[in-house]
Amino acid sequence: MKNSYLRAGAALACALALSACGGDDGELLLGGYMSGVTKTGLVLTNNGGSDYAVQPLNGGAGSFNFPELISTDDRYSVEVKAMPSNVERCDVEFGSGRAGYHVSSIIVTCILKRHALGGPVSNLKSPLVVVNGSDRVEIPAGATSFKMTEVPEDSPFGVSVLTQPAGQTCTVSNGAGLMGTSDVSNIAITCTP
Amino acid sequence: MKQSLIRPALVLALAATLSACGGSDDDNYTVKGTVSGIVYPGAVLTTNGMDLPLGVPATPGGTVSFEFPNKLKYGDEYDVQFKSYPANQSQCGSLANTIANNKDTAGRLADINITLACDVDAYALNGTITGLTVDGLVLANGSNTGTLTIGKETTTTPKPYTFTMPVVQFGVSYNVVVVTQPAGLTCSVANGTGVMGAANVTNVAVTCVPN
16 A cells, blocks of 8 residues: 555656756757847746846847757747837747757747827928938928937937028937937927028 | 551550640749838849839839749749849848849749849948946937947057947938047037948047046
8 A cells, every 4th residue: 555655756856857857958949030130038848937137149140059959859839928128919830749859930929019209390490300210301491300210219319400491401300319218209309490 | 557556546645645644735833922121212122034023013122923924834933033122231131142032943833923032232331439438328329229338448459449430221310429428528529420321430529528
C-alpha cells in the first residue's frame, strides 16, 4: 500500500523533473522577426514557460531568439505576456508549431501608439509649407491651426518651415522634441504682418 | 522491299518529332514580368533585340507588368536588363537581379516571370558642428530616422567636426532639428531644412553657444 504511493510519488517526481528540463537541453533556436520594439517591456513565453524579456532594437525591428533552445519535434507555442508601454498591441503570427529544425519563422509585430502633432497658427496670409522630416504639409492662408501626420510615442519630431509664404516670414516655436504619451498641440507658428 | 518502306517512314516520323520540339512556328515563350518601385519616368527594358519603355504606375512606386512583343523559341537565351533607368532611380534591378530570374533559357521553366525592383536614389545628409564643448546634443531628421546623439568635440576630433544623418531619398523633404540641447549650451541649425536634390547635402551647420 505504502509502497504503491511511494512508487506513484516517485513517478510523478520523475515526470516533473523531466518536464522541467524538457525545454533546456535542446539544440535548436526558437525565434523570428519582430518590429515596433523600441523599448523594454515586451515579454514572450513559449508553452507558458519562463519569461523572455525581449531587448529593444535600434529602429525597433530585427530578429529575436528565445534564450532556451528547443529540440527536434518539440511543440512550441509563443505568446505575448507583457507589452512595452508605448505600443497599442503586439501580435504574434506563425507562433505555434512543431520544430523540425531551427525555428526562425515567428513574426511579432508591435503597433506603436501614435499621437497628434500640431498647434496654433497666427496671421498667415498666404500658403505656408512645413515639414516634419519626410512629412510635408501645406497650411492654407487664414488657417488658425495645423496638424502634421501623427507620430509614434517616444519618437523624435521637428517641425520646420520649408517654404515661407509670399511676403511674410513665419517662425516655429516649441518645434522639436520627443513625442510623449499624449498629443502635442503647442507648436506655435507665428507670421510677421 | 518491306524494309525499304519502313526506313523512310521512320525518317519522316523522326523529322516530324524534331520539328515539334525545335521548329520555327514554336515561338511560344513570352518574356514578361513585373517591376516594382518605379516613381519617375524614363525606364526602358531590353532583351533579345527588343526595347520596351515602361511608364510610371498609377500609384507611383507600385508594380507595373511588362511583356516583350516578340515571343522566344524554346532554347533561346534571354537577359532582361535596364537599357535606361527611370530618372533618379539608378539602383534599378541591382538588388532584384541577385534573386530574380531575369536571365535564363526559354523553356527551362514553363513560364517566364521576371521580378525587378527599383529604388529612388538616396543622398547623404551631412553637416558640421562648432562649439560643442559638452556631451548631450541629440539631433533628428523630423520623425524619420530616430535620434543621433553627438558627443563633445575633443582635441582628437578631426576638424571640421562633422556629423552624418541617415541618407534621404531624392525628392523627399528633411529637417535637421535639435531634439535635446546639451547642458549649458544652446545649439541652432542652419541650412537644416530642404527637399533632397540629386546631390549630397553637406552644408547643414550646427552652432552651439554657451547659454
